[in-house]
Amino acid sequence: MVATLIVAMLCVHLLCFALMFWLISRRLQGGRMGVDALALGNALLGLAYVLQLAAGPAGWSAASVASHTLTLCVPLVYWVGGMRFFGHPGPLLRPLLAWALVATAAQVLVQWGLGSVARYAMLSFTMALIFLAMAVAAVRLLGGPARDLRVEMALVALLAGMLGVLNVVKGVRVLDGGLAALDMGQRFQVAFYIYMSFLATVLAPLMIWLVLRRLTDALRASAERDPLTGLLNRRGLLAALHGHWKARDAAPLRLLLLDIDHFKHINDSHGHKVGDTVLCRVAEVLARSLRTGDLASRIGGEEFVVVCPGGDRAGVRAAAERLRSAIERVQIALEHGHGPLGCTVTIGISPLLHGPQAFDAALQQADAALYRGKAGGRNRVEWGDAAPGVRVPAPELAAAG
Numbered sequence: 084m085v086a087t088l089i090v091a092m093l094c095v096h097l098l099c100f101a102l103m104f105w106l107i108s109r110r111l112q113g114g115r116m117g118v119d120a121l122a123l124g125n126a127l128l129g130l131a132y133v134l135q136l137a138a139g140p141a142g143w144s145a146a147s148v149a150s151h152t153l154t155l156c157v158p159l160v161y162w163v164g165g166m167r168f169f170g171h172p173g174p175l176l177r178p179l180l181a182w183a184l185v186a187t188a189a190q191v192l193v194q195w196g197l198g199s200v201a202r203y204a205m206l207s208f209t210m211a212l213i214f215l216a217m218a219v220a221a222v223r224l225l226g227g228p229a230r231d232l233r234v235e236m237a238l239v240a241l242l243a244g245m246l247g248v249l250n251v252v253k254g255v256r257v258l259d260g261g262l263a264a265l266d267m268g269q270r271f272q273v274a275f276y277i278y279m280s281f282l283a284t285v286l287a288p289l290m291i292w293l294v295l296r297r298l299t300d301a302l303r304a305s306a307e308r309d310p311l312t313g314l315l316n317r318r319g320l321l322a323a324l325h326g327h328w329k330a331r332d333a334a335p336l337r338l339l340l341l342d343i344d345h346f347k348h349i350n351d352s353h354g355h356k357v358g359d360t361v362l363c364r365v366a367e368v369l370a371r372s373l374r375t376g377d378l379a380s381r382i383g384g385e386e387f388v389v390v391c392p393g394g395d396r397a398g399v400r401a402a403a404e405r406l407r408s409a410i411e412r413v414q415i416a417l418e419h420g421h422g423p424l425g426c427t428v429t430i431g432i433s434p435l436l437h438g439p440q441a442f443d444a445a446l447q448q449a450d451a452a453l454y455r456g457k458a459g460g461r462n463r464v465e466w467g468d469a470a471p472g473v474r475v476p477a478p479e480l481a482a483a484g
């Protein structure tokens with residue numbers, strides 16, 4: 084009686100969460116992150132339990148076969164949902180139908196050849212195998228795409244592993260004691276369904292939390308990126324620099340301020356669309372030319388900032404020259420056989436900065452150098468040396484601040 088009540092509550096629980104996941108997946112539109120599959124999985128499991136209740140005591144019946152088939156389909160649906168969550172979209176409907184057919188045929192064959200006990204044992208051992216494999220997969224994901232979700236994946240592995248073990252015990256009990264072992268009055272059955280209820284209660288918020296994390300991460304990333312070029316924007320650059328300065332042995336930096344020459348003329352002569360293409364091509368060159376530890380960003384209009392760590396003056400100069408000449412070589416094909424269009428940049432290099440407070444001052448210095456470069460004929464690299472009145476903190480001051 085108690086186990087039956089728990090199963091009935093479990094049905095309600097699963098079907099309600101199925102509805103909620105379905106509603107959430109509709110809101111997510113294109114990037115559903117597997118929530119639609121999760122909704123289907125919960126609905127199938129809820130339905131499987133409804134059929135189990137309808138079938139009554141364990142034995143041969145169409146409702147029992149359908150219930151087992153649905154139960155066996157659920158891990159496949161969750162698996163596809165998990166893959167989609169980690170950005171590997173895969174088909175669901177065809178594999179699901181094929182698997183449902185295989186599961187139904189296997190049940191009929193086993194029932195016909197070996198009887199009901201074997202059919203129920205097969206369900207338990209197959210589920211055990213699947214959930215133990217899922218636990219192993221969750222552990223393996225920790226070293227790969229789920230690196231940032233260690234606690235969550237460890238929890239999934241633990242919960243799936245325990246369910247696998249419970250199914251092994253259930254299968255052994257069925258083989259030992261026959262269908263009587265599945266009597267809803269049995270203490271093990273009560274414990275099994277309490278665990279299932281616990282699982283359904285814990286997994287649903289866990290899944291919502293995972294989706295929320297992915298959404299907020301994506302939101303933050305898009306707030307820190309320039310939508311046109313894909314480079315960091317000013318906010319993203321400041322966040323990345325904040326991360327850099329947090330390191331105990333953070334290297335001093337130089338800012339390279341790049342400005343496309345005569346960009347207004349490009350816009351006016353060829354239109355904004357071509358202007359945008361020029362911005363994207365310059366951004367590509369910057370992104371391609373970055374060395375380890377460098378950062379590239381578009382901080383506005385036709386202005387870019389590249390951050391180079393290290394105090395090696397000659398190295399930074401060489402990097403700036405490399406960027407300048409790489410951009411000078413860019414050739415943009417224009418429509419109707421015109422072109423190709425080239426562009427150049429002028430680059431101002433800031434003095435060495437040793438801490439976060441120095442950013443604005445360093446940018447100002449780089450801007451002053453850039454201005455000198457423009458006045459001096461453009462398409463050149465200019466040094467910005469600390470002007471009187473602009474203090475760029477020494478390492479010890481920066482550390483104290």
Ligand SMILES: Nc1nc2c(ncn2[C@@H]2O[C@H](COP(=O)(O)OP(=O)(O)OP(=O)(O)O)[C@@H](O)[C@H]2O)c(=O)[nH]1
Pocket residue numbers: 311342343344345346347348350354355356357358359362383384385457461
């Ligand atoms: N296509 C396009 N144009 C932009 C964008 N942002 C700013 N601009 C244009 O960039 C131009 C910048 O012009 P100016 O600041 O006068 O500089 P310039 O013509 O490059 O002259 P110098 O820097 O002195 O060589 C303006 O015409 C802006 O409208 C953008 O996102 N796309």
